[in-house]
Amino acid sequence: MSDTLLEIDNLSVDYETERGDLKALRDISFDVKKGEIVGIVGESGCGKSTLISSILRLTAPNTRFRQGEVRFNGDDILAMTERQMRDLRGSDISIVFQDPMQTHNPVLTIGRQLLDIQHRSKATTAQKLETAAKMLAAVGIPDPQARLKQYPHEFSGGMRQRIAIAMALMSEPDLLIADEPTTALDATLEVQIIERLKELQSEMNCAILFISHHLGVIAELCDRVVVMYAGAVVESGDVREIFHDPKHPYTRRLIECDPGHIKTRARILPTIPGEVPDLVNLPDGCIFRDRCEQAFDKCQQVPALDKLKEGHFAACWLNHPEETTA
């Protein structure tokens, strides 16, 4: 049996818009192994949310899958029936969405919602509520029995995100996807939630695909990192490799712009000058060229995502010394 859980192969996804096709994902490939924590970083608008909603096929109606495969335990998710897809969602693969304020149904109690997501379980309602209360306690919500009777608006953003994590872990999934689960929260809460997530992960041994635009969090939590820029993977590898020896100018800029340790995170992050290119009319050559201080002639051609050493890939001509000197 292979130890690869999720394989994404040459995935390209467009959004149909009035201006033409917006190429949100281009030729994305990476793997997640069983029990591994993989981080995805990139500025906002780089296609991180598109990528993870593609994995669960919960994309907007104007989404078009152009090419590639997403395999989970070897089966192509993009070829599954809606029925098979539903069996996967919330059981083998769970997700925590980006905005905790939008995650829960505003007119149903938290208890009701935690009950409903256990629809596959044969347990009695009382047992399910017991499980729900236990999960809430596990993510650090005090007095869970009473809180089950409350509505989402009676919880703070941090509490709601904890509830979302509790919901996602309830079925002990093989893969937990978390889309910027701490971006909406303040730094102390962020630390607490990350710590809790780490503990729960080691108990349950699930793989995590963790999205963030905050490198400090990724460094703290992840085994491996995938750096995305404008819908493409520009670098990927071991956390230590990426942080100590980044091989793509974009990754280097991200690290320079990050305040470093997550506890000292500033509210306003220094940003990389320039903007993500228009994904409807993509520029020629290297996608990062407009903003790259090291760009040279060769960069008018698209660099491939090359394997630099075992487990470290980057897409930049600078890694080809024969080209730089030519």
Place this chain on the structure above:
Amino acid sequence: MFIYTVKRFALAGLILIVAVTAMFLMIRAVPGDPVSIMLGPRATPELKASLIEQMALDQPIWKQLLIYYGGLLRGDLGIDVFSGRSVVDIVFQQLPYTLEMIALSVVWSAALGIALGAYAAAHPNTIIDRVAAAVSVSFVAAPAFVVALLALLIFAVQLQWFPAIGVGEGFWGRLNHLVLPSFAIGLSWVGYIARLVRASMLEVLGEGHIRTARAFGISERRIIMSYALRIAILPVVTVIGVGMGFLLSSAVFTEIVFARPGIGKLVIDSITTRNYPVVMGTVLVSTGLFVLSTAIADLLNALLDPRARSTK
């Protein structure tokens, strides 16, 4: 929530007072001597004198208004000029006929409209959605009195499926007589509510929490029925509450077409005979109904929406 309820009813009472005063002054502003208008040119002086006495017409207008309010507080809306019966008795004798007709109209049209709208939103841009849209728009455009006349001609006169006039006896008899009038009143509401529910449902279905429900593999059916619909019908409650005024005016035409007793018929009859105390009483009760139904709609909205409930 308790304070909100009290406040909401206080507001309703205030609106009612303003409405009653305006109506009272408007009727008194009709040119001419109210006594001769009511009793006609051939009334005897004794008759005139007793009416003036009865309605306190010799008093200044502010005093008349106070007298009217005084009666109102005691549940007395005056005396029918012709029969001498109490206006309250007359109005409340007719009211049930109108209420049962409106209630049935609202129930069937809301049920069908919500079902159609929810179905259309769950299957957007399918053939059924488009047919529902076309039908809804034509329903909305159809005024109740036209539908009433057509329904009468087709289903009562031609096909003879349902009785044409009157209210019938016993539960089934009354229900049978209600079918065509409620059909006429409710039809345009079906289209209206269907459009409303479709739009609000589509909006709700695009919200984040619906995506969460889907991400946990909850069935689409359950998502529509218990996750989305509860939010999507909130505007319907308000619309029906505010639409009470509209329903009452449809009732006027419908009661005339189907020769049904009811407050619509009563107000027309009393206007043609210039029976002012009855006109006043009927309008007052209808206004009360309208104000009450908007207040109930607001409270119901707050009850159905926990977010509103806790802030109110």
